[in-house]
Amino acid sequence: MHGVGRKFAHVVIPSPVKDPLIYSVPSALEARLATGMRVLVPLGKRKVTGVVVGFSAQTSLEKVREILDVLDDRPILDSSLLKLCDWITKYYASSLGEVLSTVLPPLLRLNSQRVVVCRKGFFKLGGRLEREIYAEVEKRGRILLKTLSRLFSGRALYRALNRLVSIGAVEIEEKLKKNRQGRTEQGLAVDPEMSLNKPSMLTLTPEQEAALQSMEKRLEEGGFGTYLLFGVTGSGKTEVYMRAMERVWKRQRRSLILVPEISLTPQLLDRLWERFPNQVGVLHSALTPAERWTQWWRIIRGEVMVVVGARSAVFSPVPNLGLIVVDEEHDPSYKQEEGLRYHARDLAVVRGKILGCPVLLGSATPSVESFHNARQGRYTLLELTERVEKRSMPKVETVDLRLGAREQKNTADHQSSMASFFSPRLREALQENRARGQQSLIFLNRRGFASFLQCCLCGFVLRCPNCSISLTLHLKVRGLFCHHCGFRNLVGDLCPGCSQRTLTGIGFGTEKIEEELLRLFPGARVGRMDRDTTSKRGSQERLIRQWERGEIEILVGTQMITKGHDVAGVTLVGIILADLSLNLPDFRAAERTYQLLSQVAGRAGRGKEPGRVIIQTYLPDHYSFQFAVDHDYEGFFASEVEFRRALNYPPFSRLVHLRFEGINLQEVEQKAKIAGLKLKRRQEDGEGAARIEVLGPAPAPIEKLRSRYRWHILLKGKKSSPLLELAKELQVLFSRGSVRLHIDVDPYHML
Ligand code: ADP
Ligand code: ZN
Numbered sequence: 001m002h003g004v005g006r007k008f009a010h011v012v013i014p015s016p017v018k019d020p021l022i023y024s025v026p027s028a029l030e031a032r033l034a035t036g037m038r039v040l041v042p043l044g045k046r047k048v049t050g051v052v053v054g055f056s057a058q059t060s061l062e063k064v065r066e067i068l069d070v071l072d073d074r075p076i077l078d079s080s081l082l083k084l085c086d087w088i089t090k091y092y093a094s095s096l097g098e099v100l101s102t103v104l105p106p107l108l109r110l111n112s113q114r115v116v117v118c119r120k121g122f123f124k125l126g127g128r129l130e131r132e133i134y135a136e137v138e139k140r141g142r143i144l145l146k147t148l149s150r151l152f153s154g155r156a157l158y159r160a161l162n163r164l165v166s167i168g169a170v171e172i173e174e175k176l177k178k179n180r181q182g183r184t185e186q187g188l189a190v191d192p193e194m195s196l197n198k199p200s201m202l203t204l205t206p207e208q209e210a211a212l213q214s215m216e217k218r219l220e221e222g223g224f225g226t227y228l229l230f231g232v233t234g235s236g237k238t239e240v241y242m243r244a245m246e247r248v249w250k251r252q253r254r255s256l257i258l259v260p261e262i263s264l265t266p267q268l269l270d271r272l273w274e275r276f277p278n279q280v281g282v283l284h285s286a287l288t289p290a291e292r293w294t295q296w297w298r299i300i301r302g303e304v305m306v307v308v309g310a311r312s313a314v315f316s317p318v319p320n321l322g323l324i325v326v327d328e329e330h331d332p333s334y335k336q337e338e339g340l341r342y343h344a345r346d347l348a349v350v351r352g353k354i355l356g357c358p359v360l361l362g363s364a365t366p367s368v369e370s371f372h373n374a375r376q377g378r379y380t381l382l383e384l385t386e387r388v389e390k391r392s393m394p395k396v397e398t399v400d401l402r403l404g405a406r407e408q409k410n411t412a413d414h415q416s417s418m419a420s421f422f423s424p425r426l427r428e429a430l431q432e433n434r435a436r437g438q439q440s441l442i443f444l445n446r447r448g449f450a451s452f453l454q455c456c457l458c459g460f461v462l463r464c465p466n467c468s469i470s471l472t473l474h475l476k477v478r479g480l481f482c483h484h485c486g487f488r489n490l491v492g493d494l495c496p497g498c499s500q501r502t503l504t505g506i507g508f509g510t511e512k513i514e515e516e517l518l519r520l521f522p523g524a525r526v527g528r529m530d531r532d533t534t535s536k537r538g539s540q541e542r543l544i545r546q547w548e549r550g551e552i553e554i555l556v557g558t559q560m561i562t563k564g565h566d567v568a569g570v571t572l573v574g575i576i577l578a579d580l581s582l583n584l585p586d587f588r589a590a591e592r593t594y595q596l597l598s599q600v601a602g603r604a605g606r607g608k609e610p611g612r613v614i615i616q617t618y619l620p621d622h623y624s625f626q627f628a629v630d631h632d633y634e635g636f637f638a639s640e641v642e643f644r645r646a647l648n649y650p651p652f653s654r655l656v657h658l659r660f661e662g663i664n665l666q667e668v669e670q671k672a673k674i675a676g677l678k679l680k681r682r683q684e685d686g687e688g689a690a691r692i693e694v695l696g697p698a699p700a701p702i703e704k705l706r707s708r709y710r711w712h713i714l715l716k717g718k719k720s721s722p723l724l725e726l727a728k729e730l731q732v733l734f735s736r737g738s739v740r741l742h743i744d745v746d747p748y749h750m751l
Helices: 077-089 098-102 128-140 146-151 157-166 206-221 237-252 266-274 289-300 313-314 343-354 368-375 413-419 424-435 512-520 537-548 578-583 589-601 623-629 633-647 665-683 721-731
Strands: 007-014 023-024 037-044 044-058 114-118 143-144 172-174 225-231 255-257 280-283 305-307 321-327 358-362 379-383 395-400 439-443 452-455 472-474 479-481 488-490 502-508 526-529 554-557 570-575 612-617 655-664 692-705 706-715 740-745
Touching: 007 157, 023 037, 037 143, 077 098, 077 343, 077 589, 098 313, 114 128, 114 146, 114 255, 128 143, 128 146, 128 157, 143 146, 146 157, 146 502, 157 172, 157 289, 172 289, 206 225, 206 237, 206 358, 206 379, 225 237, 225 368, 237 255, 237 266, 237 321, 237 358, 237 379, 255 343, 266 280, 266 305, 266 537, 280 289, 313 343, 313 633, 321 343, 368 379, 368 424, 368 589, 368 633, 395 424, 395 623, 413 512, 424 439, 424 612, 439 589, 452 472, 512 526, 512 554, 526 537, 570 589, 578 589, 578 612, 589 612, 589 623, 589 633, 612 623, 623 633, 655 665, 655 721, 665 692, 665 706, 665 721, 706 721, 721 740
Parallel strands: 225 358, 225 379, 255 305, 255 321, 280 305, 321 358, 395 612, 439 554, 439 570, 526 554, 570 612
Antiparallel strands: 007 023, 007 044, 037 044, 114 143, 114 172, 452 502, 472 479, 479 488, 655 706, 655 740, 692 706
8 A cells, every 4th residue: 555545644642542643654654654563753842652553645634744763664563453452442432542552562762761781692683774773782781772862863763673672682671670570481592493382191081172173163264253161170171272272373373362360370381381382472460561572572473372461461463363262261350440441351252253263261160241142152162061080079068157057055155266267167177188288278358467457445447548448457567558559557556546555456367367377276387378478579479389389288368379270289278258259349249259269169179189168158048159069150150140130230231330530529429410410311312222221420339549539320221332422422521620530341340
């Protein structure tokens, strides 16, 4: 598409609320420029980086500025990714600028503190400019980008530099980042002959075989189709993913696999590396922007056949993509909760559809939405009903914590046993397991030592000054923390209300449980895994490795411990208080509870020895627990889906959540009410499928967060497009002013 059709380029600047801007294309650049490349453009007095999303022959604008430079040799976004971006702007009521700033690694900006670092090795350098730049960088070892741009001013520095980055000759580091890790794999020479991977020695089970068989045509020939691999924990889902990846690679097609959190799945990475040596690209949140670009370029150049990453890896620019896998597809971490609020699993399916490639979703506890889609025939259901080698599922039992049901005879006994949080049954089981030299997991989805501090004299509760939340006591670091905004206060002895020494810790978290375990089992090797013990780089992986090697006997943790570890020595799982996730004001509370319980229970008995799971609860009759005891996902689904149908919640309806935020409570409330009235007036117009329910406005359950007050409205309807239209109308009204409107399509957290 050369010539007149390319006179003007549509350029998106990756920043919130920006639509494409028009620039003219100087004839010198015309031949090199294509859709999906980055360009340097003037914006006001600044020079900024943008991405070309299209061309036109004419413009109605009178004054158009020129593109200054082309920064890439080849498009960094291919047409299918651009289509996906476009789809996202419409579905999530967002702008292309915002979408691109989420999709692309942070862009190289002009005047920043970045350092160009020379890398050793032999590189095929391009033209004279590249050689000169490389010589300069090599001479000094490292040089500020600013200095370099002064030395080469007036020449096409950025384009040449990008090429040097892309061939690995130099790296661009951010000056402030010191601790650089997580660069496993980088710097490995890539041998084009290395496409031979290590074949698996395992003989597939008949169920694994059948699952692959169903996908055969799509893996071989391509074409869109969504498969839901519903396989109990330990049934060999990962093996199925890897075989499917091998299949598509035989046809020179690449795979993308999404996992909930990379740092929690070192075992999966090990397995991928072993199976596809030197062929795995990893994208994770600990990468610096420069490392992210390095990975991005490796992926674009097709140097890896498998890309693995968390949520945002759904955007990775894999050429010739033949398969997208979403492991643990039910996991809430696929939903981004800030900025562009997208769902990576849903986008994986959309991307597969745009590209025409199969999408494989896997889980032992599928989301209600996905299982419903499978039942409706939109997804193909593949089942693995047994653990590999016929290992038995763990035996699950509940312990009723209610007073009347307990083994104790009087309240004094009850209190003393409750003070320990371990029912006699769980205590005995732990004792036995230790005696047999086996490992135990203790799960509690709340960290800290006490949930809050209260004065037992005047009732004063220590709260966060920024949020409508009480502060959690953490003993080891002697601090009171807000789990929402990170506010920290030292623990004083006196009640701020009445100045007495009367503050008492109420409630409990993992830190308290750890202390109790050490008291109950002196000398036991107890470990704890939650956000407090894993905040240092590498500490989490260290804990997981110790656990794998059996150096920890009892591991206490939050939901971090529920995911993917496959440790053969674990035969007991205890759940301290299973009701925590059930009592949240959220229509997915039961689903979330069932998933958490099944996942954590699935950690038990993965070796030769059978596993045992003990669930402590005040609500033993709740269907979430009853079906968890029987490992009956389909039973759970049947009950849950009835509840959803009765209350018209997803998958029987679509939701759009509107949150109004501002620093002045009266203003927020007033604006939310005005919006509510507008919506209700519009709602009366709708009929049938276009009917919309408007719930609220009301204060959000967490009314104040990070010093901002929050009100919300929930829109509910059969289809999402009428909901979106309404939301977009409001968006225009709220684009200026002190109260901001956040639109969340298919919301997860409405707190
Ligand atoms: P899931 O992902 O369903 O929890 P995994 O794929 O992790 O299950 O498999 C559990 C264990 O069983 C792993 O150690 C894996 O190597 C092993 N495994 C998988 N498939 C087979 C098979 N066909 N034969 C023997 N062992 C297998
Ligand atoms: Zn706070």
